[in-house]
Amino acid sequence: MSMRAYFARHAQTFVGSLGRIAAAPFAALMTMAVVGIALALPLCLHVFLQNARAATAGWNEGFDISVYLAKFATDARTQAIAAQLKARGDVAGVRIVTAAEALAQFRRYSGFGQALDALTDNPLPNTLIVAPAIAAGTPQGMAALKTAIAAIADVDKVQLDTEWVTRLAAMLDLLHRVVLLAGLLLGIGVALIVGNTIRLDVLNRRSEIEVMKLVGGTDGFARRPFLYSGLWYGFGGGVFALVLVAVAVAAVGGPVGRLAALYGSPFRLSGLDFTTAAFVLAAASVLGLLGSWLAASQHIRAINPS
Amino acid sequence: MIHFDQVHKRYPNGREALAGVSFKVERGEMAFLTGHSGAGKSSILKLIALIERPTRGRVIVDDRITSGIRPRAIPQFRRQIGVVFQDHKLLADRPVADNVALPLIIAGVPRREIDKRVRAALDQVGLLGTERSRPLELSTGEQQRVGIARAVVAKPSLLIADEPTGNLDPQLALEIMRLFKRFNDVGVTVVVATHDVHLIDQFGARRIVLGEGRVAVETPP
Numbered sequence: 001m002s003m004r005a006y007f008a009r010h011a012q013t014f015v016g017s018l019g020r021i022a023a024a025p026f027a028a029l030m031t032m033a034v035v036g037i038a039l040a041l042p043l044c045l046h047v048f049l050q051n052a053r054a055a056t057a058g059w060n061e062g063f064d065i066s067v068y069l070a071k072f073a074t075d076a077r078t079q080a081i082a083a084q085l086k087a088r089g090d091v092a093g094v095r096i097v098t099a100a101e102a103l104a105q106f107r108r109y110s111g112f113g114q115a116l117d118a119l120t121d122n123p124l125p126n127t128l129i130v131a132p133a134i135a136a137g138t139p140q141g142m143a144a145l146k147t148a149i150a151a152i153a154d155v156d157k158v159q160l161d162t163e164w165v166t167r168l169a170a171m172l173d174l175l176h177r178v179v180l181l182a183g184l185l186l187g188i189g190v191a192l193i194v195g196n197t198i199r200l201d202v203l204n205r206r207s208e209i210e211v212m213k214l215v216g217g218t219d220g221f222a223r224r225p226f227l228y229s230g231l232w233y234g235f236g237g238g239v240f241a242l243v244l245v246a247v248a249v250a251a252v253g254g255p256v257g258r259l260a261a262l263y264g265s266p267f268r269l270s271g272l273d274f275t276t277a278a279f280v281l282a283a284a285s286v287l288g289l290l291g292s293w294l295a296a297s298q299h300i301r302a303i304n305p306s
Numbered sequence: 307m308i309h310f311d312q313v314h315k316r317y318p319n320g321r322e323a324l325a326g327v328s329f330k331v332e333r334g335e336m337a338f339l340t341g342h343s344g345a346g347k348s349s350i351l352k353l354i355a356l357i358e359r360p361t362r363g364r365v366i367v368d369d370r371i372t373s374g375i376r377p378r379a380i381p382q383f384r385r386q387i388g389v390v391f392q393d394h395k396l397l398a399d400r401p402v403a404d405n406v407a408l409p410l411i412i413a414g415v416p417r418r419e420i421d422k423r424v425r426a427a428l429d430q431v432g433l434l435g436t437e438r439s440r441p442l443e444l445s446t447g448e449q450q451r452v453g454i455a456r457a458v459v460a461k462p463s464l465l466i467a468d469e470p471t472g473n474l475d476p477q478l479a480l481e482i483m484r485l486f487k488r489f490n491d492v493g494v495t496v497v498v499a500t501h502d503v504h505l506i507d508q509f510g511a512r513r514i515v516l517g518e519g520r521v522a523v524e525t526p527p
Contacts, residue, residue: 216385217412
């Protein structure tokens with residue numbers, strides 16, 4: 001068979017399979033809807049996660065690190081440490097709060113003025129307020145900076161009040177795994193759903209397959225239209241899933257925007273980007289093809305003319 | 307062309323359809339396979355088309371021992387044989403042209419060539435103009451002729467038919483038989499299984515009469 005005839009035959013079957021689906025649109029749409037819903041679940045989780053990451057990405061910025069020096073560190077030593085920190089690439093700026101300033105602030109804001117007068121000595125150490133560079137604003141960057149500062153001599157304690165941001169990021173990572181796992185399982189489910197539909201299609205066309213085999217058709221020849229049907233089921237399900245996700249994003253987008261505005265944030269809910277959407281369509285088509293291949297191969301092999 | 311050598315066929319249910327059948331059909335010959343129903347006519351045709359395999363004995367078709375043909379090679383083997391069925395086995399939801407074209411589509415013949423050969427085959431059976439009809443819109447005799455057109459469209463060297471006139475009145479049956487004779491006249495080996503002795507009396511072709519799973523009477527070629 002020439003290549004041209006081969007491709008012409010494929011093109012013919014490809015379009016022909018659409019005709020078959022159009023002949024029983026309700027059954028086909030049901031299958032596509034089930035596939036779509038199965039795919040929409042992990043996709044919605046993915047969109048949620050992606051937005052949660054986008055919304056919390058900047059949260060490490062603007063968090064300063066408080067560095068409490070040892071009580072015996074002199075003002076000169078404090079200056080030296082500040083200069084050393086300023087020289088670091090992941091530090092944007094360093095402000096010195098001397099023990100005296102700290103005591104004055106405390107006296108002013110705490111309301112313990114009288115009590116503090118009883119102290120003969122200033123109990124507070126010199127403190128450095130370190131502002132990290134934006135590039136270091138990740139959980140890992142902050143942790144690295146914290147460790148580096150803690151290693152400097154005369155530093156007593158480094159306090160980072162953003163540990164919960166790190167925990168949130170860890171939780172999002174965990175959720176990401178869950179989404180991948182759910183996607184994997186539901187992907188297998190999609191292949192099985194399409195496979196089951198194809199199985200029924202094959203059984204419905206049993207006599208037709210028998211005739212094909214009687215006049216010399218191979219299993220592959222009889223299988224081809226079912227493969228294209230499976231491809232269409234998968235692709236249609238993918239389109240359905242994208243529509244569901246778009247509807248969900250549109251439905252939740254308004255309230256999310258208003259909530260963000262109340263916190264003074266310009267955050268907007270974003271849907272799936274083009275690459276992800278294209279990937280979803282491709283993956284759904286491949287899963288449909290896989291499911292139909294498995295089901296059609298098995299059931300067509302079992303059909304023999306008698 | 308066809309050589310049965312001591313062929314036995316026992317079905318899984320225990321029924322012995324053939325009990326040592328031997329006969330030969332030469333290339334270009336036309337032969338009628340007769341006998342009462344259950345005598346093994348259908349079994350012989352199924353063995354020729356490799357729908358069944360012999361329990362014992364050798365079946366040789368076109369110089370090939372069929373027991374040596376692996377399942378993967380069966381489709382290719384069947385493409386050299388045109389088969390006509392009593393119940394036509396047409397695809398009801400496809401137009402006549404598609405039904406006739408099926409063997410050519412399977413063989414990967416280019417589209418333009420297919421249209422030409424489908425029209426030629428329909429012309430040979432006198433059904434030119436019915437290309438777009440559905441099989442069920444045609445009469446039984448016409449459906450049978452569509453089945454014959456499909457069997458001959460790929461120009462097989464062997465044509466086998468199982469009770470092709472079973473559901474037809476005598477006049478239509480005679481026409482169908484004459485059609486087979488015409489294909490035989492142009493060199494196609496033809497084997498027709500039929501119980502209609504009255505009909506085949508009108509043809510000079512060879513007769514292989516089956517009885518109780520054996521060849522009972524065989525007229526010389």
